[in-house]
Amino acid sequence: MSDYVVTMEHVTKTFPGVKALDDVQLHLLPGRVMALLGENGAGKSTLMKILSGVYTRDSGDITIFGQKIEGDLNTKQAQALGVAIIHQELNMCQHLTVAANMFLGREITKGGRLDNAEMNRQAVEQLAKLGIHDLDPEESVGNLTVGRQQMVEIAKALLINAKVLVMDEPSSSLSNAEIVEMFRIVRELKAMGTAIVYISHRLQELHHIVDDVTIMRDGKYITEGKFEDFTMDQIIANMVGHEVKNQFPRETVPKGKKILEVKHLNAGKMVKDVSFEVFEGEVLGFSGLVGAGRTETMRAIFGADRKDGGEILLDGKPLEITNPGSSIRHGVVLAPEDRKKEGLCTKLTIRDNIALPNLDIITAGSLTGKINRKIENEMIEKGKSSLTIKMSGADAEAGSLSGGNQQKVVVAKWLARQSRVIIFDEPTRGIDVAAKVEIYDIINELKKHGVGVIIVSSELPEVMGISDRIIVMCNGRITGEVDPRHTSEEEIMTYATQFGDHAAAS
């Protein structure tokens, strides 16, 4: 008899065209955090969805608290057994309130009538346990920042008194402060004896909370053990199947002439008097806390949001960008941060997604605007080979890809055309180490071809490792500029937290 609260053995799952899980095993102990690691598409989310009853397994044995699960497990049963999951993609009803979301599917009623007062009270209490005291339970979730929504998800999972908590990439959309907060919560849960599965592609953060690791690759179980028994290189090698020498390959190319100049840009509430320049062959990093106005700045430049003032110059000439279409034609493109909402048409095929912003090229030379399959196929091939997208074929639905592979499709969209400036907003969110390096390699390649690259990232090691210059924003303003080769995380964080309204732009 073991102490395991959950054991999964020989679990297999096939989707049409993909063997997502092939004889996988997992063992969870109470009061310990298990990191479940693997490349994009390795099958981590699938395995966890089986444990929480979202998917049914084709075969394999699952035991939860000594109870062998016969037949299919559904979400209700899994919850009743104390298994809660925070899904990789945020899953909230934007129109409903915080409390309504937390109690969705298990509302408290009194005589058939919703007991909102009690639900609000418990929601506040649960949030307070997580150290959140300033959240109105009657606020619509749609009005919250992504980070806040994530906290609500965690609070929701804890409501069912979870004894097994699965966190599928919870940190990918949180600010550093929020991550610290979340780690504190995880430690508390651990102390209470909760078994936790923690999935993340931010390997640097693991040592803060992780006790054990299970590593998967291509739907197969590779190894498991105590976290301290592995070196980071071993973990990566097990995940990827080969060694990754340099996690942040920054190549330096001579800085060329100025391409893009942004002068005194104002837009909405989150972009205040932003000015900066981008040069040929440089990677300009944008750092700051989540919600610092970086995304809003980029959206305004790209023409996705209205500008209230300021000027944008391309090659010294004023640029009239009124909508994303005109921006794309001028060669200024944006790969947005929220891949599901803005980056992809999830119901369309991978082919259609890559072709979508490039239809002008694909239909060029045809009087009737006919799609030229040959050019289209070349584009897809180019994207596929430079990014190694794991897919059953280019005609698969984009939404069926694993999170990381979806992100690669977003990037692939823009590689197909000659652009002057490419803006990447959180390009590696949810992407595995090997794929990150692939994206960095692409960035280096673009740089060599004289493209100006802007990269917005909340991961400090990433901006510091890949950029040639870093601009730090706080509260809609630029608060500092640093050289990544001669700076520290502390210096960047100082600029990133200069909340004073008149912070000097150094």
Place this chain on the structure above:
Amino acid sequence: MENKKRSFLSKPGVASVLTAFIGVIVLMVIFAMMNPNFIKRNNLMSLARSICPYLLVGIGQGIVCITGNIDLSIGSVLGMSAMISATLVCNGMNVILAIIIDLIACLLVGLSNGVLVGKFKLPPFIGTLGTMTICRGIAQLVNNNYNTGDIGTGGLKDLFRDTFYYGRVGYVYYGVVICLIIWAIFWYLMSYTATGRHIYAIGSNVDAARLSGVDVFKTTTTAYVISAFCSFMAGLITMAAAGMGSMQAGMSYEMYGVAAAVIGGISTLGGSGLLVGVIAGASVWAILQNGLTLANVPVAMRNIIIGIIVVACVLFDIMRRSGMIGAKKKAA
């Protein structure tokens, strides 16, 4: 951020509803100025009664819209309800029994819509397009492709006509009271019960709702069955008013339902809107019909004007919500 009792106005949907009610008042003032007869007691009484069918289909369509779906079968179910009940009564069946059979038939349509859309995942537009055509066919079939004759008088038949159309308590027709009771029941369901919460949830994010353990099929079906029930009631009212069954009854009413719901601030995209708004939405529709008739506007012009006003109402609401007008932006 403040943790105080939030102001009534800042509650989601309330502003849209208020806008709609202001629209009602504005229209009433305009029509009263154009023709003083508009605000005569008798006209107001029949105006209130003429709102009823629109209110009913608005409630049904509104609830289905909140789930993020649409019900195109509403008008046909209304016609079917009128035809089945009238045919049965004309053939000498007891009125109450006829109504019960009629009710069962209508609810079965709602159930089928729920199964098609909620279980077999047919796009709601297609699934209910099918039932819409079938139900119109049934409405034609029940009396061999003829409208029924007069249902006659005496006993329960008089009571039936009185209850649903002609009778009144004080200055209010019974029909109006019945509709308001039905409205109140569904308003309670939507605002205060878990079922209502689930209806909003699947319209807002069906995946999130499913993963939270909400039974999407059951919830979808509930919405369609409610919609069918409302159409059934509207059919009875129409039948009682005419004293006969018409095969054409309820033509286009699914769209009047959409109009009432949308003018009242319910989004056709699902997840948001308050049932109070439907009262205003249905009123706008009925007031326009009534007021333009009194103002001697020819039918063709009436249609054009109503179309323009409906689009303008909704446009106004969208612009207000996106902050293009009425400045007062929400502080973060």
